[in-house]
Amino acid sequence: MLAKKYAFGHENFGGGSVQAMSTSVASALRDRLRGVVDPELGASIVDLGMVGAIEVDDAGAAIVEIALTTVGCPLRAQIERDVAEAARVVDGVSSVKVVMGTMDAAAKATLMQTARTLAQRSAPTTSIPPGTPVIAITSGKGGVGKSSVTANLAVALARTGRRVGVLDADIWGFSLPRLLGVSGPVDARGGKMQPVVLACGEGSLHVLSMGFLAEEEQALLWRGLIVQKAVAQFVEDADWGAIDYLIIDTPPGTGDIAMTLARILPQTLHIVVTTPALAAQRVAARAADFARRSNVRVVGVIENMSGFDCECGQRHEMFGVGGGRSLADELVVPLLAEIPLRSGVALGGDLGVPAVMSDGLVGAIFDGIVERLVSEIAPPVGAQGCSARLLKAVEAAVAEA
Numbered sequence: 001m002l003a004k005k006y007a008f009g010h011e012n013f014g015g016g017s018v019q020a021m022s023t024s025v026a027s028a029l030r031d032r033l034r035g036v037v038d039p040e041l042g043a044s045i046v047d048l049g050m051v052g053a054i055e056v057d058d059a060g061a062a063i064v065e066i067a068l069t070t071v072g073c074p075l076r077a078q079i080e081r082d083v084a085e086a087a088r089v090v091d092g093v094s095s096v097k098v099v100m101g102t103m104d105a106a107a108k109a110t111l112m113q114t115a116r117t118l119a120q121r122s123a124p125t126t127s128i129p130p131g132t133p134v135i136a137i138t139s140g141k142g143g144v145g146k147s148s149v150t151a152n153l154a155v156a157l158a159r160t161g162r163r164v165g166v167l168d169a170d171i172w173g174f175s176l177p178r179l180l181g182v183s184g185p186v187d188a189r190g191g192k193m194q195p196v197v198l199a200c201g202e203g204s205l206h207v208l209s210m211g212f213l214a215e216e217e218q219a220l221l222w223r224g225l226i227v228q229k230a231v232a233q234f235v236e237d238a239d240w241g242a243i244d245y246l247i248i249d250t251p252p253g254t255g256d257i258a259m260t261l262a263r264i265l266p267q268t269l270h271i272v273v274t275t276p277a278l279a280a281q282r283v284a285a286r287a288a289d290f291a292r293r294s295n296v297r298v299v300g301v302i303e304n305m306s307g308f309d310c311e312c313g314q315r316h317e318m319f320g321v322g323g324g325r326s327l328a329d330e331l332v333v334p335l336l337a338e339i340p341l342r343s344g345v346a347l348g349g350d351l352g353v354p355a356v357m358s359d360g361l362v363g364a365i366f367d368g369i370v371e372r373l374v375s376e377i378a379p380p381v382g383a384q385g386c387s388a389r390l391l392k393a394v395e396a397a398v399a400e401a
Contacts, residue, residue: 025092026054029062032090036082039075041115041263045083048111052101060094062087067103069111076100116262126264127192127240128165133378134246134268135299136261140283142252145304146273148349149339150249151179152356156366157245157373159201159356162380165246166195168209169231169261176249177211181352184212192239206243208234231260244380252287269299269378271336274323276306281323288331299377301328302369306338336369 034046045051045066052065066083068076080098087096103111139146147170158164168176177183180198187194195206210230240246248261261268274284288298303324308316318341328335344359355362374380
């Protein structure tokens with residue numbers, strides 16, 4: 001009867017009174033439900049594994065189990081209505097009862113992996129050039145300096161002469177406009193938002209943020225679909241132009257925005273930011289687990305606030321030791337950097353001048369991250385293949401001759 005991976009709050013469908021009719025009606029009903037699409041994920045609820053048992057009695061009374069990812073799903077009523085309407089047109093069905101339940105962790109993970117695979121086959125068209133590396137800076141919890149890492153990494157990458165797109169996808173907690181010292185408004189041409197361009201060394205930053213559209217002190221009382229649509233518009237309805245990289249500052253955790261980005265930009269790679277503390281490391285591991293279960297590659301870990309070097313020469317481990325290394329080992333990915341506590345990082349954020357531009361140590365650390373990013377983890381378009389690298393080696397040899 002009920003699939004154990006779902007929680008429907010009752011022992012069986014009809015208390016033992018429902019008798020199975022011919023399997024053909026139930027099969028036809030399940031096929032009909034393939035036309036019901038989850039509004040958030042854009043895929044059939046059957047393909048996503050949301051449809052549980054289906055029973056039809058001799059009189060044609062049907063009972064259909066539907067499993068949602070969360071109890072408080074805002075789309076519960078819509079999905080229930082769509083299922084009922086689809087079922088009523090099936091020959092042999094006289095009435096429909098939809099029983100709503102919730103998935104356990106394993107079922108949710110399977111759903112997200114399926115959704116990710118389907119998204120990769122039918123990802124929406126964007127202005128981001130094909131093959132452009134997309135790097136999401138993620139964390140399991142807030143307060144670990146994820147936005148600061150995003151800002152400094154984007155500037156360090158742009159200083160190498162590249163055009164770097166920067167998307168502030170933290171809709172509620174946008175901070176990149178202040179951290180980068182850039183402001184709106186956002187122009188529109190040809191029905192597309194134009195990122196705000198900021199010259200940076202030999203390259204440039206192309207920035208979009210909710211901070212360009214809302215006041216810095218304004219609280220956004222948005223939920224669910226509204227937030228997802230806002231993020232989708234920043235990707236699909238923006239003219240990113242010929243950027244070399246797109247760096248995304250994501251909100252902490254594994255909620256709606258992370259799921260939306262996984263669907264729209266299935267090529268996204270994740271770098272996880274944590275602090276040395278064990279608690280932060282364990283929460284960050286959950287964010288990494290979400291990414292991997294969604295078929296997203298986690299390519300590295302950055303440990304922030306790794307320690308404070310006093311003028312007296314002593315090092316003070318303010319937030320513990322080894323969280324970044326432990327997480328990297330657990331995920332079998334490189335520890336890209338251990339960024340110490342530096343007053344210049346906070347001051348640079350307040351002034352809109354990222355620390356990589358004023359602090360030699362911080363600049364060297366992020367230059368090292370960029371070197372690994374460009375040469376190993378996510379080479380720019382045209383440099384990914386062995387042939388391209390071989391060509392560069394030949395050109396270098398000829399230049400030295």
